[in-house]
Amino acid sequence: MYDKLKYGVSTWLWQSPFTTEWISLFPKIKAMGYDVVEIPVEDPELIDGTTVKKALxxxxxxxxxxxxxxxxxxLTSDDVILHENCFRYVEKSFELCALLEVDFLAGPMYSAVGKARxxxxxxxKKEWELAVTNLRKVxxxxxxxxxxxxxxxxNRFESDLVNTADDVMRLVTDIDYKNAKVLLDGFHMTIEEKNIREAINTVGDSLIHVQVSENHRGIPxxxxxxxxxxxxxxxxxxxxxxMVIESFTPEIKELAGAVCxxxxxxxxxxxxxxxxxxFLKKTFNS
Structure with missing residues (x-):
């Protein structure tokens, strides 16, 4: 019996962007049996961290x-203005994490999502080195x-830089900071990995977060x-x-279009x- 997991769900399943008003989702999420709610930060200015912390x-x-x-x-652009914009955003996101007593910020922050060429x-090589240099600053x-x-x-349709467990471990190794860790997302893994068990073992104790949905983004x-x-x-x-369920609603057209x-x-x-x-509790707690 594997009983160490905490189960969560992203508010992206219902809404985008997350704003303070969407704390209204929390009672429902708790009632469904979740321990964790994942907050996607599209714009930190839309989130009153103190109010969110109390609602949690x-x-x-x-x-x-x-x-x-x-x-x-x-962070891999030739335009340093985009780097600085990212650094400012990450700093505000770190501030929110600290306020909410979360000890990591997750996501594909090495490059822009959708940059697949x-x-x-x-x-x-140039973009890889930019990612390493800028993530050291992060x-x-x-x-x-x-x-x-x-x-x-x-997956390859959303990034041309980091697609697999091997890729991300190479990046973590090159960054060479103890606070550079890994998130694995089962949706992307079903596209890119040859063997999910081996991929998880590849990242080992660098893995600090897991997201899941089905291979078609549907219900696990x-x-x-x-x-x-x-x-x-x-x-x-x-x-x-x-282990956080991450999927999206087609009702939010901009986000649905971005993730197809x-x-x-x-x-x-x-x-x-x-x-x-x-399904997750039946599978992982049995």
């Missing part, structure tokens, strides 16, 4: 925080706030994900963090969340 406490929920890295926040080896900033970063590999348990391999991998490394969700993946988003946690 009132509902008996722990938070995780995921960063959002679009084209205006690109065929470029020369020379250009790839790690230094994180140390001031008592924060780590959890770097997330994305309704697709092709090898969930037993997932479970065995987490047992292998004695993972004790959170063109149809409803469940009868309702509430059904998605309630059925998803039932």
């Amino acid at each position: 406490s009132d509902n008996g929920l722990k938070p995780t925080v995921c960063g959002v890295f679009g084209p205006t926040k690109d 065929m470029v020369s080896e020379e250009q790839r 790690c230094e900033m994180g140390k001031r706030f008592g924060q780590s970063i959890a770097l997330e590999p994305l 348990g309704t697709g092709l994900t090898p969930w037993n391999d997932f479970k065995l991998g987490l047992e292998d490394i004695n993972y004790q963090g959170a 969700i063109w149809k409803h993946l469940a009868e309702s988003q509430d059904e998605f969340a309630s059925e998803g946690i039932k």
